[in-house]
Structures are given as structure tokens and as C-alpha cells.
Amino acid sequence: MINKRVIFIVLIGIIFSTSLAFAQIPSPLKDVKVTGLVMLDSTTGIYTYNYSIFNPPINDGKIFHFEIDITKPLNSQELNSAGLVIRRGVKAQGGMIIRSFEEEVARIKEVLQKPVIPVGAQPPFGQPFPGWITAITVMGTVSWGGSEQSLILPNQTFGGFILTSYGLPGIRDVKIEPDIDIDNLPEQYWENIELTKQLEDSLIYQTKTLGPTAPPADFKPVSFIDYIISMKHEAFSLGWITNQGIEQSLDAKLENAKKKIEQGNKNAAKNILNAFINEVEAQKDKHLTSEAYGLLKYNVEYLIGRL
Amino acid sequence: MSWYGYGCSYFPPCTDFIYVTDAGACISAGPPCNFPDTVYINHVRGRTETYEWRCPGEEQCVDGDGDGYYTYNSANCPQGNDCNDSDPNINPATIWYKDTDNDGYSNGTTLTQCERPSGYKLASELTSTSGDCNDNNPAVNPSAQEVCGDGIDNNCNGQTDEGCLKCEISITANPNAVWPKNAGSSQTTSIITVSLTNPAPPEGCTVNLSVEPVANSGGHSHSGTRPKGKITDSSGNVISSVNLSNAENSAVVKYTSSEVGGEERIIATVTGGDESEAKIKVRVPGLGSMGESDAWRLTGQTTNHPVNHYGTYTTIGNIGNMAADYYQQFDATLGINDMSLPDGGMFDICGTYNPTDTCLNAPNGGHSSHRKGTGVDIDRTAQSQNGWIRVDRIAIREICKDYGGHLVRESTIHCEFPQ
Structure with missing residues (x-):
């Protein structure tokens, strides 16, 4: 009887430790709801896009990042960038880091893979989930990312992600990504760049949302x-x-x-x-x-x- | 004419000689024993002969060959010891020339003595009293013919195999720069061409090939058996030599790099003859140094790898921007730890050249993601005005993503950027 109990405890221990080792990889995200509202300021001609993200309870992953495609369509108009700013985030010591669109693009100009349309952007400001930052990425997207204290947990909605542009509303790709605890990935992922990238890609949820786009240069x-x-x-x-x-x-x-x-x-x-x-x-x-x-x-x- | 055995007990016949004293007196019966004079004139024979006359206990100073040296050597005969009084060329002042190999040429070594030393000759017996550059080999002397291919100076003119056909070679590598193995490119091979630069001897030329890494190149300042490239033939077999002839005066082989970045010499040698080398740079192209900045700190340098912050220029820009972004966001200076070595390739963090060394307790030896200049380790702590703070891993992950990268598990926070 004692032996059976010992064996049972050992088995439970093995199962528990195994599950611990692999518990860090969340399931692929599903059915994340990205809501996009757009309003036009007729005096400036700037469209303001306001997004909220809902992480449904069916998911076990915590959302740390999402990005919206802002690549410039072929043969489209060159849009104005006046007044568009990237409010990158709140500094640890206080204050908001702000760059103009041009400054933000200059930051990544050498590695920017595709031309983008001018946008301004800001993370949720004055919301109870600080720590999000926003940026234009080298992939031609505008991204919002959280920190360790500001992940979107299952059954949570975060809103207030703002995008501004002279670009008309269009249908844009949006990718939402859960955090993975890199430090606790199974051994096969250690320093395995390709496998880790595959894992990340497999967890991403991709859908469509409203986003700025540019009308054709030759308007017909x-x-x-x-x-x-x-x-x-x-x-x-x-x-x-x-x-x-x-x-x-x-x-x-x-x-x-x-x-x-x-x-x-x-x-x-x-x-x-x-x-x-x-x-x-x-x-x-x-x-x-x-x-x-x-x-x-x-x-x-x-x-x-x-x- | 010699008067051996002269003494007071013997006199030549009086009828044959007239002995004249120093004073000019004629003595018919020969001089007395104590006769002190030295000159006697033999008028009978029609010539004058000079003798020294000594009484018993004294020696006669005889110079039979007229070379100025007497047979006996004494106070009375100060130039004696003529070992051959019948040959005026041989006496104590005779110079003997060494000719051990008896080829008629001396190497200039002399002995001055009367008796002939073994292996020595008179100048008159030699073709030349000097110039033999090997006095132990009769086939080597100034009049010998140069023998091709024996590697020695046969005719003692200071040159070896002059005027002969030699194996003179050249070696080239194209390209002269390749990627390290397992660093993300298949461009790890170079075509090596070994050629004769002059006509070959009839027997052809065997050219030995070797690969020698240049010490400490590629940022590896440590000991250990350094992996090096290999040379293979068209069938893929590893080879160490090629044979060239006038009919086939060049050979094409293949060099394949090892995993280690740095410089290697491909050396072609002909035994006892020509040598040529080609240098190959084993590197990930386009790597540059991260450089210092107030926006980040460079960390992780070791004695094994004192220069550990090389990357592609895109990556360098990304890391700089990343650190600047983090600094703006968190008022903290990131520690930029290991990137890649100056030429990329194996970053054997353990300093053993062993890619499977697990000194970091990581599989594949650790740092397998530091071979092509596209990754960086971020220290887990950053320096702020208030001291050291823990780096927000998720924020780093987000900033890394902004620049197209993603995190990879390592002992530190590793951000890997696109190629």
C-alpha cells in the first residue's frame, strides 16, 4: 500500500513538473475581437482610429502585442503627415515620449521593409493599464506592445489604442500575439531561432480591422x-x-x-x-x-x- | 753525395780528396776529430762539395736535396728534421693541403710539416688548393657537373640545382573569402588552383597542401585545437597533395571552411623546393563593430573573446535604436552583451573550440545564435540613475519586434533580428 502511494506521488510529481515545463506555451489565440472606430475631424482632415482589444476567455494566452498594417498601397497618393505624432509611451520617470511621424520613420529608415503611410499613434493614456508603448515597425506596421504589468488577460478588454492619419478607412490586416515565456520554453527551443519563430507565428491570431489607407494617385x-x-x-x-x-x-x-x-x-x-x-x-x-x-x-x- | 756515418773513425781516401782547413792548410789524412772547420773542397771530382764535419757525438749537417733543411736537427744544424732529404719539396716547411675525398680539390685546410698527413696533398698534386665545398664527397668539387634534383651544390658555386628544371608553383583561392560553416550561408567553399609556373622536371612534381589557421584571428584569443578548413578533390575526398606534370600543369581542388571565423593560410609546398600560399578569409560578410555610446553599455568581454560586439550593420542599427528606445522608455541603460565575433562563425563561449561544449548549460554549446551577426544578448539588469533595475523582458520583446526581431531563449535576453 505504501509503495503504491509512493509511486502515485512520484507520478504526480513527474506529471506536475512536466506540465510546469510546458505550461509556458499558450494555445494559439482564437477569436480575439479588435474593434475599430473612426472619426473624421473635418477641420483638419485627420481621421482618428480608436481600437479596443478583447481577449476572449477561451484563450489561455495573455496578449502583449498587436500591430496593424499601414503599408502604402501601390500607386497611391502621398499623404500629408502634418500634425501626426507617435506618442511612444510614458517614461518610467514620467512624461510622454513623443516623436513626429518623420522622426519615427527616420528611426527605422535603414531597415524599413516597405513604405508606409503617415500615421500618428498613441498607447492607452490615462488608462489603468500603463506600460504600453507604440511604434512604427520595420515590417510596415504600427504596433502596440505591453510590458510585464500590462498584458491583456483572457476575458479582458483594453481600449484606447489611438491611430491618426489623413488616410481613408480601409480594411487592414491586424495581428495579435500572446506572450510566451521565452525563459521557460522546452529545451528544443533553446537558441533555436527558426523553431522559436515558428512557435511565435503559430500562436498569432490574424484578422482584419479598420485602418488608414491611401486613395489612388490617379483618382478615377x-x-x-x-x-x-x-x-x-x-x-x-x-x-x-x-x-x-x-x-x-x-x-x-x-x-x-x-x-x-x-x-x-x-x-x-x-x-x-x-x-x-x-x-x-x-x-x-x-x-x-x-x-x-x-x-x-x-x-x-x-x-x-x-x- | 752524402757522407753518412762520418766520424773520426772514418776518412775518405786521401788521394781522392784534398781537405782544406779554414785557414787554407791542406790536410792529406782527413781532419782530426776536433777539427772545427766545416768546409771541404773535393777537387778530385771536379766539384766543390760542402760538408759539415763533426766528431763523434755530433751530427753531420747533411742537406742532400739542397732545400736548406738537414736531416739532423741540433744546435749545429738549426734547420734539421728534413724527413725526406732527397726531395727538395719536402721538408718541415712543406705546406700540405687537405683533400680527404681525393678528388684533387682541397677545401683550403692546410698543415705545415715534413711528414705527409693522411688525406693531405702537396699543392703540386692538386688541381686546386681550395674550393672544395664538400671534401668528403669526391663528386662535389668546382669542376663537377651540377646534378639536377639532388638538392645539393655539386659544383661548389653556392647554388643548388642551378640551371635545372624545378617544381615552381603558385596557388590561388577564388573566392578568397567564404562564410563559416553553419552560419546561415552555403557559400563556404572556394576553388583552389595549384599551378606550375615553369616547366616541371621529367619526374613531375608532388605538391603538398595544408591549411593553417592564423593564430588569434577571428577574435579567438584562446588555446585549443582550432578547427580548420579542409581540402577535397572532385570526389569529395580529403586530400593533402596533388601531382603536377608538364602535361597536367594545374590542379583544381576545393576548400571548405570550418565553423570558425578568422583567417587561414592554404600552403602548397614542394619537398625541398618551392612554396606558395593563398589566404582565405572565413567570415560573415559585412560585420561591423557596435561601438561605444552613452545609450548602452558593452558587456561580456572575456580574455577568450575580448571583442564580442560585431554584427551586420542593420543589426547594429537595430540594437542602437533598441537601446535608445529602452533608455527613453525606462531611463535605464541596457547592457549590450555578446553579439558576434569579428568574423562571425562559431562563438565558442567556453573557449574550447568545441561547439558542443555545454559550459553555459545549454545544448549545442550555447551561442549557436551568435554566428552571423544578427543577434544580441541583453543583460537582465539595466543601469538607471537610481541603480540597477531588472529589465522588463516583455518590453524588450516588444522593442525587439519593432525592429523585426524576436526573442530566443538564452542565458540572457537574446533578440534575434532578420538577416
Whole structure:
């Protein structure tokens, strides 16, 4: 009897220690909700994007980093950068580190892999989760990262991640990454660069969110309305438009406006597009999420302004 | 004519000689024993012969060969000891020349004595009294023919195998710089060409090949058996020599680097003959030094590896920016620990050249991620105005990511950047 008890304790010990060694690797993140709101300051022409991140309770990983693609589309306009600042974070001794967009890009110019559109950004400020910093990364993203005291735990939502830009709302890639305790990874990861990178990549959750993009340099109304139509379809497939009837109604208006533009009837097109915006306003937070609302409203307004 | 055995008991016939004293008196019966004179004139024979006359106990001063040396040596005959009184060339003042090998040439060594020393000759017996550069070999002397390929100066002109065909070689390496093995590139080989620079002797030339690392190169200031590159033939077999001839006057072999960065000499030698070498730099290209700054501290230097902060220029920029970002964020100066050695390659932190040495209690010898200049170890403590503070690992991870990197497990916080 005693022997069996000893064996049991030893087995429990082995299982416990084994689980300890491997407990540091979280499961791949799932269903992280990135909510993006956008508002236009009509006096400055700057769009302000405000994001919040929800880490659902099904996850066991703690989010320490997320980044949004801000690479510049091919053949797109060169956007203004006036007034855009990167509020990198709060210093340990107090005060906010602030750089202009140009300063931030200059910081990584030598290694920046792709051109980016000008943005400003800041981490949550005045929130009860200090320690987040923001930066433009060499991969052409704007990133927010936490420190040891400010991870987003499962079933937590952190908001107040701000992005500013003269760029119109578009559909952008966003990657959310959980922390892994590098120091407690199993032995096969020690100094194994590729394996560690694979592990990191396997845990990342990638989705879409609203983000700044640049309109084409050679603006053509028909091409641009096609672009809006394609974004509307993608918004539906992303669940940002929750009612198919609404989606079809919006679609019909855009197609109709396109025909009017092709016929050279700009006033008719404007009227249809204004009706489109009225419908978007009416469906905001009903069958349109904040992402779909911002995406459709501001791009159509931009189109109307150039007809 | 000699008068051996003269003494008071013997006199020549009086009829044959007229003995004249110093005073000019004629003595018919020969001089008395105490006769002190030395000159006698033999008129009978029609010539004058000079003799010294001594009584018993004294010697006759005889100089039969007229060389000025007498047979006997005494107070009365001060130039005696002529061992051969019939040869005027041989006497105590005779110079003998050494010719051990009896080839008619002396090496200039002389002895002055009457008796012939063994192995010595008179000048008149020699072709030359000097110039034999090897007096033990009759085939070596100034009149000998130079023998090709024997590696010796046969004709004593100070040159070896002059006028002969020799194995004269050159060696080249293309490229002369390669990557260390296991540092992220397959460019670890160089084409080695060994060529004859002049016509070869009929028997051809065997060229020995070796690889010698340059001591302390690549930042390794420690002892131990340093791995070095290898030379292989077209079949991949490791070789140590190639054969060249006039028909095939060049050979192409392959050099493959080891894991260690630094400089290596590829040496081609012909036994007893020519030597040529090619240098190969084993390095990760484009590495530079991190340099000092107020924004970071360089740490981790050891006597084994005193220079440990080399990286690609992109990485150097990233690390500098990373440290500056951290300083701005946390008011603390990061400790920049090991990066890569000046030429990259194996960073054998244990100083043993053993890539599997586990002195850091890490598999693969530790520092396997420090071979190509793209990684850096950040010390776990940073220096702030208030003293040392623990580095926020997650913040470092975030800043590392800003520059396209990611953390890798090591004894310190290791940020690895893209190539």
C-alpha cells in the first residue's frame, strides 16, 4: 500500500513538473475581437482610429502585442503627415515620449521593409493599464506592445489604442500575439531561432480591422466606386454587415451610382450616394458595425467630394 | 753525395780528396776529430762539395736535396728534421693541403710539416688548393657537373640545382573569402588552383597542401585545437597533395571552411623546393563593430573573446535604436552583451573550440545564435540613475519586434533580428 502511494506521488510529481515545463506555451489565440472606430475631424482632415482589444476567455494566452498594417498601397497618393505624432509611451520617470511621424520613420529608415503611410499613434493614456508603448515597425506596421504589468488577460478588454492619419478607412490586416515565456520554453527551443519563430507565428491570431489607407494617385470615380463595392463585399464576409438585405440594398445603391457616373450624370450619382450615406447612418450599430460604418461612410463621402 | 756515418773513425781516401782547413792548410789524412772547420773542397771530382764535419757525438749537417733543411736537427744544424732529404719539396716547411675525398680539390685546410698527413696533398698534386665545398664527397668539387634534383651544390658555386628544371608553383583561392560553416550561408567553399609556373622536371612534381589557421584571428584569443578548413578533390575526398606534370600543369581542388571565423593560410609546398600560399578569409560578410555610446553599455568581454560586439550593420542599427528606445522608455541603460565575433562563425563561449561544449548549460554549446551577426544578448539588469533595475523582458520583446526581431531563449535576453 505504501509503495503504491509512493509511486502515485512520484507520478504526480513527474506529471506536475512536466506540465510546469510546458505550461509556458499558450494555445494559439482564437477569436480575439479588435474593434475599430473612426472619426473624421473635418477641420483638419485627420481621421482618428480608436481600437479596443478583447481577449476572449477561451484563450489561455495573455496578449502583449498587436500591430496593424499601414503599408502604402501601390500607386497611391502621398499623404500629408502634418500634425501626426507617435506618442511612444510614458517614461518610467514620467512624461510622454513623443516623436513626429518623420522622426519615427527616420528611426527605422535603414531597415524599413516597405513604405508606409503617415500615421500618428498613441498607447492607452490615462488608462489603468500603463506600460504600453507604440511604434512604427520595420515590417510596415504600427504596433502596440505591453510590458510585464500590462498584458491583456483572457476575458479582458483594453481600449484606447489611438491611430491618426489623413488616410481613408480601409480594411487592414491586424495581428495579435500572446506572450510566451521565452525563459521557460522546452529545451528544443533553446537558441533555436527558426523553431522559436515558428512557435511565435503559430500562436498569432490574424484578422482584419479598420485602418488608414491611401486613395489612388490617379483618382478615377468609377475605379474608386468599384473599390468601395469590393470593400463592402469584404465587410459583409467579415461580419461587419450583419444583414444580407441591408448589404444588398447598399450594393444596389453603389451599382446604381456607378452607372450614373459612367453615364456622366454626376449629380444623379451624388444623390444616390447621399442616400447611401443616409442608410449607413441609419444602420450604424444595428446591422453595421463601427468598422462597416466608418469604412462606407468616409469612402463614399470622399467619392462625393470628388465628383 | 752524402757522407753518412762520418766520424773520426772514418776518412775518405786521401788521394781522392784534398781537405782544406779554414785557414787554407791542406790536410792529406782527413781532419782530426776536433777539427772545427766545416768546409771541404773535393777537387778530385771536379766539384766543390760542402760538408759539415763533426766528431763523434755530433751530427753531420747533411742537406742532400739542397732545400736548406738537414736531416739532423741540433744546435749545429738549426734547420734539421728534413724527413725526406732527397726531395727538395719536402721538408718541415712543406705546406700540405687537405683533400680527404681525393678528388684533387682541397677545401683550403692546410698543415705545415715534413711528414705527409693522411688525406693531405702537396699543392703540386692538386688541381686546386681550395674550393672544395664538400671534401668528403669526391663528386662535389668546382669542376663537377651540377646534378639536377639532388638538392645539393655539386659544383661548389653556392647554388643548388642551378640551371635545372624545378617544381615552381603558385596557388590561388577564388573566392578568397567564404562564410563559416553553419552560419546561415552555403557559400563556404572556394576553388583552389595549384599551378606550375615553369616547366616541371621529367619526374613531375608532388605538391603538398595544408591549411593553417592564423593564430588569434577571428577574435579567438584562446588555446585549443582550432578547427580548420579542409581540402577535397572532385570526389569529395580529403586530400593533402596533388601531382603536377608538364602535361597536367594545374590542379583544381576545393576548400571548405570550418565553423570558425578568422583567417587561414592554404600552403602548397614542394619537398625541398618551392612554396606558395593563398589566404582565405572565413567570415560573415559585412560585420561591423557596435561601438561605444552613452545609450548602452558593452558587456561580456572575456580574455577568450575580448571583442564580442560585431554584427551586420542593420543589426547594429537595430540594437542602437533598441537601446535608445529602452533608455527613453525606462531611463535605464541596457547592457549590450555578446553579439558576434569579428568574423562571425562559431562563438565558442567556453573557449574550447568545441561547439558542443555545454559550459553555459545549454545544448549545442550555447551561442549557436551568435554566428552571423544578427543577434544580441541583453543583460537582465539595466543601469538607471537610481541603480540597477531588472529589465522588463516583455518590453524588450516588444522593442525587439519593432525592429523585426524576436526573442530566443538564452542565458540572457537574446533578440534575434532578420538577416
